[in-house]
Every structure is written in structure tokens, then in C-alpha cells.
Amino acid sequence: MLLFALLTPLALAGDDAHVQLQAGPVLQADQFNLGASARFVRKKDSYIGLEGRASPEGQWTGRAGAGVDLLGNSALDLKVGLFVGGTGSGQTGHAETVYGTELAAGMSLGRLYGQYRLLAGLGEGQLAELHTENELTLGIRVKDEVRLYGQFLTLNPGLDHTETAMALGLQFRI
Numbered sequence: 441m442l443l444f445a446l447l448t449p450l451a452l453a454g455d456d457a458h459v460q461l462q463a464g465p466v467l468q469a470d471q472f473n474l475g476a477s478a479r480f481v482r483k484k485d486s487y488i489g490l491e492g493r494a495s496p497e498g499q500w501t502g503r504a505g506a507g508v509d510l511l512g513n514s515a516l517d518l519k520v521g522l523f524v525g526g527t528g529s530g531q532t533g534h535a536e537t538v539y540g541t542e543l544a545a546g547m548s549l550g551r552l553y554g555q556y557r558l559l560a561g562l563g564e565g566q567l568a569e570l571h572t573e574n575e576l577t578l579g580i581r582v583k584d585e586v587r588l589y590g591q592f593l594t595l596n597p598g599l600d601h602t603e604t605a606m607a608l609g610l611q612f613r614i
Contacts, residue, residue: 456483464609466593471495475607485509485517498530501571503559507542517546517555525561525571538563538571551581569596579611587611 459480466473472495479489486509492502507521521542528535538561546555554577561571573596579589591607 457481459614460489460611461614462589462609462611464589464607466493466591466605466607468595468603468605471497473605475609484512485519487519487521494530499528500530501525501527503540503571505542515548517544517548519544519546519557523559523571527571538568540568540571546577552579553581553587554578572596585613587613 457480459478461476461478463474463476466475473493474495475491475493477489477491479487481487486507488504488506490502490504492500494500503523503525505521505523507519510518510520519542523540523542524537525540526535526537540559540561542557542559544555544557546553555575557573557575557577559571559573559575561568574594576592577589578591579587581587587610589607589609589611591605591609593605593607595603595605
């Protein structure tokens with residue numbers, strides 16, 4: 441939590457910043473979810489953000505995080521960050537909280553970009569494992585402010601009930 445508090449001012453400092461908004465369907469073998477996120481990003485790629493997924497049945501998962509790109513504003517990215525998140529059910533009203541880390545490596549090449557991101561829930565038990573994900577994103581910049589992306593996700597890697605999902609969405613930069 442202390443590192444999260446230290447990273448947040450880094451993400452807010454400076455006036456060369458933009459907001460990234462993205463949304464799209466997340467398709468799993470047995471369910472449909474809607475995923476969405478919002479990130480405030482500085483020119484040197486430090487960030488704070490919110491992201492989440494929800495199903496029509498009322499199941500949800502979400503995270504608030506902050507981090508920094510160790511390589512700064514370049515075509516290569518190496519991001520590290522922390523998040524606090526939760527999961528729950530709108531039907532039962534039950535919710536639980538978890539903390540975790542984020543590590544991402546990416547590259548931009550002209551209008552194309554790609555990123556591998558590992559989210560790791562910290563602690564023991566199923567809740568931390570539910571917040572552990574592998575995510576591969578490939579996308580194309582349609583215009584300077586609009587990107588189309590596809591994702592392949594491995595949810596709960598290492599568990600007996602590992603799930604995979606695919607997502608397609610749009611990202612807007614404001």
C-alpha cells in the first residue's frame with residue numbers, strides 16, 4: 441500500500457498527459473463478460489487507472505492500480521505497478537479485497553503494438569489466485585486517438601480450473 445501511495449503522485453505530475461478509455465466484450469467458454477478500463481497516463485508513461493469485468497449474472501472483478509514505465513516514452517515498454525482489487529457478486533452482495541502486482545512488456549512498431557502483461561494477486565488462497573492473469577494484447581492504431589485491439593487472456597493460471605478468454609475492443613485517447 442505504501443508503494444501505491446508513492447507511485448500515485450508520479451502518475452499525476454506533469455501536464456503532458458492523456459486519458460485512455462477502453463471497452464469491449466470478453467468471451468469465455470461458458471460466459472460473456474464486459475470489460476472496461478480508464479487510465480490517466482503521463483507522457484513518460486507513468487499511470488493510475490481502474491479496470492474491471494462484469495457478467496450479466498452479476499459476477500464482477502475490478503482493480504485500481506498505479507505504475508510506471510521504466511523505459512519512459514519510447515517504442516519499448518517495461519511497466520511495473522501495484523493494484524488493489526476485489527471480486528464479488530451483485531446477487532449476494534458478497535465482495536472480497538486483494539492486493540497485487542503488475543508487470544508488462546510491450547512494443548510499438550508504426551501503427552501496430554503488442555503487450556504481454558502479468559497480473560499477480562498477492563497472498564494465499566483462491567482470491568489471490570483469481571486476480572492472477574496472463575494477458576497478450578495485439579492492436580492497431582486506426583487514428584491517433586483510436587485503437588482497435590484483441591486480447592488473449594489466461595485467467596487463474598496454475599489452478600486446476602484455469603480459464604482462457606478472448607476479448608476485442610476499442611481504446612480511445614483523450
